[in-house]
Amino acid sequence: MSIHAVSPLFVGRARELAALGDALVRARAGVSSTVLVGGEAGVGKTRLIGEFTDRADDAMVLVGGCLELGTEGLPFAPFTAVLRGLVRELGRDGVAALVPGGTTRGLARLLPEFGEPGKDGAEARARLFEQVLGLLERLAEERPVLLIVEDAHWADRSTRDLLSFLVRYQRTAGRLLIVVTYRTDELRRTHPLRPLLAELGRIDWVTRVELRRLTRREAVAQAASILEREPSPATMDLIYARSEGNPLFVEALLSEAGGGDALPESLRDLLLASVERLPDETQELLRVASAGGQRIEHDLLSAVAGLEESALSRALRPAVAGNVLMVDGEGYAFRHALIREALHDDLLPGEHTRFHTRYAQALDHDLSILPAPRGAIELAHHWHSAHDSTWALASAWGAAAAARKSTAYDEQLRMLSRVLELWDQVPDAVERIGADRLDVLKQTATVAHLAGEYERSIALATAALADLDYATDPIRSATLLRQRGLTRYDLGRPGHLDDLRQAAELTPADKPNKLRGQVLESLSRMLHMPADWPERLATARLAMEIAHEVGDANTEAHALISFTWSHSKYSEIEAQMEAFAEARRIAYRDEAYNALMRCAISESDALEGAGWHERAAQVAREGVEEAGQYGLARTSGTFLSINLAEPLVSLGRWDEALEVVEHALDLAPPAPYRASLQGFATDIALARGQFDRAEKLLESSRSVLARGTYRDQTVLPHLCREVQLLQARGEMEAAMGAAGRALEEHDLLASPRYSWPVLVTSAQLLSAVVPPAQAGEAARSGGAALEGLARLGAALLPRLRALGQELEVEGDLQQAQRLTFTALTGPDTPLEGAVEPFAWQFKAWELAVGAWASLRQPYAEARSLVGAAHAALATGDRQEAAARLARARELAGRLGATPLLEQLDVFGRRARIGGSDEAADGHPLGLTARELEVLREVTNGRSNREIAEVLFISIKTVSVHVSNILAKLGVATRGEAAATAHRLHLFDASP
Structure with a gap:
């Protein structure tokens, strides 16, 4: 009887195979997607991928796996493997011809065949990511591309970052299917892959497939295929109970126990038993190979084993035939990582040290056996595993330098941290690496910042500073103080200015x-307060x-x-533009991309702040394109998308703004950038009455803002949106509370550009509750809910007016906001007897309308026209009111501002002006007179019983009226009905 090492029958995975097949069909049609395939060790992920790729037909299959060395990964390992495979298939020049822009300096960070990498720095990493994506795009033009990244649970941070980028931006690549496999049982609570999987899982074109264990029936079919006969029920009971349906365990149990007659004590024994049946020379070679990792190059294994080529082949063949090792490109891989782990764990202490020493010596002799930086990092791993502190420290220092060239900051940080851990064990450490411990601390603090480990960067810089004498070593002290100051600033921590000022004192x-x-x-960049x-x-x-x-x-x-920025004003915008142009010329001299991008950001921001929206949009759009050319689309490019979306929103080009936002979000920008982009989408959703969407967007922004301390330009617009949503929902008391907290908790006088919208939003809220002129009257009479709100408004109004008097006005945009605020809150001083209040109000609104019209902001103009129409009607001029109403309706209609259109419709009906269509009974929204009475009481917060008592009708009749009201208003709850009434000003006191 023969026993197959692997089941010839592929069982229990029809649904998962179909899901992958459907994704490939969509990719062939030009719809890219990603499939995340998870499952515990041994459940069959590799077999599933193998069966799938066998059916891939015309697709170009690119496979790369993440490598595991102890607890460490290797930077960009799967992408290096993919690139090497492409070079073998297409040749170096063939791959180079496919790289956008014709330069391969970015890819040189993955493979030395492409020459020397370009300059290091933050931009280098972004350019590498863009080039990998561009290469995949070019390949997908010829035929569908299937990119498989295996064992993502071992992925280093750099690999995870690049993978996230490719998944988020793969829609530009056309016919690209990405498949990622990972072990679910490795994903402990703090595993770094967990948040990435959760984040990717929220993307529309990403599907998660988790391989389950086999059912007993499926396990029987697998066993029958391996044994070439159906096992006895008793045997299968034992095997299924022990394996719990894990296909690898079923297979190993059958192979080890001859059908299940004897069971090993542990999985390790089971896995090692399959190895122990091999020849002695093969077992010895496998033990050597186990110290090399899950995958090992042929040349490296040959050098470490010390065998002639014929002897090496003779020892390898039984391992490959027995399915313990598989041929993998130019090397070998263990069929399952558990086999390698079991072999490695079973090494004797002397063997463990001896084998890792051999690997280290082989790599020391010829580091080119492995591509950089993998060779340097593996060398450091083996010296460390060999417990040779001296060479472990020296090789870790070298590996850190190699990792920096690949912009693999996380790996560089890990290597530098190892240098620090081993420092006290190596007496001549300074001579070995040519740097003292303070130099290492300084470099590690900088790299920790680049890697996003801000807390650690601060701790390292602080530790180094504690050992420094500022008087005798001022330069290093200043460098570390600057580093700590920058990191503290990024974290919103106090002390960053003190650090930078002290650093300035120490520099000669x-x-x-x-x-x-x-x-x-x-230091100058971080000084933001007016003082x-x-x-x-x-x-x-x-x-x-x-x-x-x-x-x-x-x-x-x-x-x-x-x-x-320090001396310019929004009223001097042309002078600012000349200065920014000069900064751009200076930056171009040295290809200072970061400074060039800051020029574009500053120019567009200044133009928008001055109200020059068209020019702001033009500068920002050009900056976005420039960022793409520099390989900075995800960073500076998405920040500039913020500066492009803002003027488009101001100009009423809302659909265009949403396209900009969606495109930028597809690039997976940093979280603060994402929150700002979503903020403009929230503004549009609020104006268009898409309140559920606005709530979801705001919730996403809240989660970002809760994790840090941000400047007024981020926080204050968010506060305005919170107030506006609460008001739109009819939660007026909560909106008033939010507005009051905004006035109390923020120094609004420090940021006029972002504070004026807060004041205007708060004033609009007060006018919706009760007009300021009538606050006192409403507080003395009216429903309990309205009376309470009026009291809150009466308390808030003086604070608002006081802030409005103190807050500076700079430029046309802030002037328009000030005029709107004044029209909403009334004059700062009592009117002279000759001036009628409503005549003054009409003039105030007319000034605001003119200001917004000159700025070409249609939404703000339309809202101001509503105020002007109300004031005109109050003066008795119905013709002027109708004209303002018609213009407001025209602007709101173009924008799709549904809530404003509804408000205009109700106002026109109530005032019987503006050509509004009347309901048959003359009441708004088709409500009867009695339904309007009931709705008024609902808005005042009364229950059905209370309404029945006030209107002298039965509770049942009230219930019927409430149901009719909800249906006519198209809402689901009493709260939403009240919100609609507030929004449409149905029960405002008449002018």
Whole structure:
């Protein structure tokens, strides 16, 4: 009787195979997608992928796996493997011809065949990501591409980042299917892959498939296929109970126990038993191979084993035939990681040290056996596993340098951390690496910041500073203080300004030097409060002069931008544009991409703040395109998309703004950028009455803002949206509370550009509750709910007016906001007897309408026209009221601003002006007179019983009226009905 090592029959995976097949069909049609395939170890992920790729037909199959070395991964391992496979198939020049832009310096970070990498820095990583995606796009033009990333549970951070980028932006690649496999049993609560899977799972084109264990019937079919006969029920009972349906365990049990006659004590024994049946020389080679990791190159295994080629082949063949090892490109892979782990764990202490030492020596002799930075990192791993502290430290230092060239900051951080861990064990560590411990701490703090480990960066910088004598070592002290200050700023922590000021004091002032220029530029950029602006101006000027003298174009351009912001005003926008253009010229001299992007960001932001919306949009759009050319689409490009969406919203080009937002979100921007982008989508959703969508968007923004401390430009617009949504929902008391907290908890005088919208939003809320002129009357009479709200309004109004008097006005945009605020809250001083209140109000609204019209902001203009129409009607001028109403309706209609259109319709019906269609009975929204009475009481918060008592009708009749009201208003609850009444001003006191 023969026993197959692997079941010839593929069982229990028809549904999963069909899901992958459907995804490939969609990819062939040009609809890209991703499938995440999870399952515990041994459940059959590899077999599923193998069966699927066998059916892939015309697709180009690119396979790369994540590598595991102890508890460490290798940066970009699967993508390096894919690239090597492409080079083998197409040749180096063939791959290079497919790279967008014709430059392969980014890919050189993965394979040395592509030459030397370009400059290091934040942009290098972004360019690498863009080039990998561009390569896949070009390949997919020829035929469908199937990219398989195996064992993502071992993925290093760099691999996870690149994978996330490709998945989010794969729709641009056309015919691309990405399949990712991972072990679910490895995903402990703190495993770094868990948040990535959750994040990717929310993307529309991502599907998750989790392989379950086999049912008993499926396990029987698998066993029968392996044994070539049906096992006895008793045997199958034992095997199924022990394996619990894990296909690998079923297979191993059958192979080990000859059908289940004897069971091993543990899985390790079971897996090692399959190895022990192999020849002794093969077992010895497998033990050597187990120290090399899950996958091992042939040349490296040959060098470590010390066997002649014929002897090596003779030892390998039984392992491959016995399905313990599989041929994998230019090397070998264990059929299952559990087999390698069991072998490695079973090594004797002496064997463990000896084998890892052999690997380290082989790599030391010829590091080119493995591609960079994998070779350097594996070398460090093996010296560390061999317990050789001296060489472990030295190789970790070298691996850190190799990881930096690949922009693999997380791996660089891990290697530098190992250097610090081993430092005290190596007496001559300084001589070994050419740097002292403080230098290592300084570099590790910087890399921790780049890797996003902000807390750790602060701790490392603080530890280094504690060991430094500022007087005797001022340069390193200043460098570390600057690093800690930058990181504290990113975390919103106090002390960042103190760090930077102290760093500035420590840098030599007698002779210009690059570090002093950098410190002063960083300091000037972080001085935001009005009281600090004189210092910001002087510091930026000095940084600019120093950077110019030492030839640091990047710092000089940044300093000029900060200097321009320090002294320019929105009323002097042309002068600002000239200064930003000069900063751009300086940055171009040294290809300072970061400074160039900041120029575009600053220009578009200043133009928008001044109310020059068209030019702001043009500059931002050009900046987005420029960011793509520099490989910075995900970072600077998405930030500039924020600056593009804002003027488009102002100009009423809402659909275009939504397209910009969606495109930027597809690029997976940093969380704060995502929150800002979603903020503009929220503005449009609120204006169009899409309140459920607005709530979802706001919830997403809340989760981001809760994790950090952000500046007014992010926080204050969010507060406005919170108030507006509560008001739209009819939760007026909660809206009033939110507005009151905004006034109390924020220094609104510090940021006029972002504070004026807060004041206007709060004033609009008060006018919806009760007009300021009638607050006192409403507080004395009216329903209990209205009376309570009026009291809140009466308390809030004086604070609002006081802030409005103190807050500065700079530029046409803020002037328009100030005029709107004044029209909403009334004059600052009592009117003279000769001026009628409503005549004054009409004039105030007319000024606001004119200001918004000149700025070409149709939504703000339409809302101001509503105020002007009310005021005109109050003065008795129905013709002027009708004209304002018609213009407002025209603007709102173009925008699709449904709530405003509804408000205009109700106002026109009540006033019988503007050509509004009347209901047969003359009442708004088709409500009867009695239904309007009931709705008024519902809006006042009365129950059905209370309404029945007030209107002298039965409770049952009230219930019928309420049901009719909900149906006519198209709402589901009494609260929504009340919200609609508030929004449409159905029960406002007549002018």
